[in-house]
Amino acid sequence: MHRTRVRVVEEALDANNTIAQANRADFDRAGVTVVNFMSAPGAGKTTLLERVAANLPGVRVGVLEGDVQGSLDADRLAGLHVPVTQLNTDPGFGGECHLDANMVRSALPDLPLSEIDLLVVENVGNLVCPAEFRIGEDVRVMVSSVTEGEDKPLKYPLMFRTCDLVLVNKIDLLPHLDYDVEKFLYHLDHVHPDVRRIMVSARTGEGIDAWREWLAETAARAPAVV
């Protein structure tokens, strides 16, 4: 008996990436642009979606709701009359802290891809793991609310570095907080120089038009259905 070394050199998350590519191919074929929508818990993802989902001129929006438990967010969005599909990461108590490509793949048969142009996948609230797992998205959007503090880009660099848009939410609360916007932007600039950012308040509606326009432009860049 002797031992030999076998050269491998394969990405450890290769299995996830392969499925993510298959998801992306299916979305492309259907002409659907996919947004991976991420943030810490309670940053305001669902409210920011409520603000724009039913009101994107010329863009038919669908939502895939990822949650550890329950359908509270999906129920909220259902009132907007856009197709919402629930994806729980565990049917019991507990469950995964992020969506991966395989979970999204399992939801594909339930998605009305022929009836939508833009699919927003609301990921599980978490700034760590969702950043590591591609799900087949075209773009990544993250929400960072001002109640979370200015240091978050430095603490969760992969999340901030790999997103295409940062929504800085709850700016209506700024008069009541010690939060320093300039400091946050300085940290953001370290981790992801020149990344597009929009200051918003889901509560008052400030900045929501810019968020809506960004989404509409992103959907318009979608590959045409062949």
Place this chain on the structure above:
Amino acid sequence: MVNTAVKHAAGRRVTVVSLRVGRLRQVVPDTLDFYFGFVARDTVCEGARLEMEVVDAALRCNGCGHEWAIEIPAFRCPACAGSDVAVAAGDEFEVESIEVEETACIAHG
């Protein structure tokens, strides 16, 4: 990861799985090691040792070509202040190689 090792082992017993893990990835070596033991159970990787080579982070500016190493997450080019910066190293999370046991009775080739 275990699946990758099992595939390349082609039925042989795996004694070592060697990884390359970049500092820019969110991998916790002790945790990975702990759960590797669970996932490897009942496979040819059961009992295998996990080796991890940590790869330092290095960036390259697509604008001016400057290359530099980083220890903190600062991604703007210090030479030209450009923001079009690529990761030259530190993004790895790969199974680099495995060590397997060859039984003498198997012909080589």
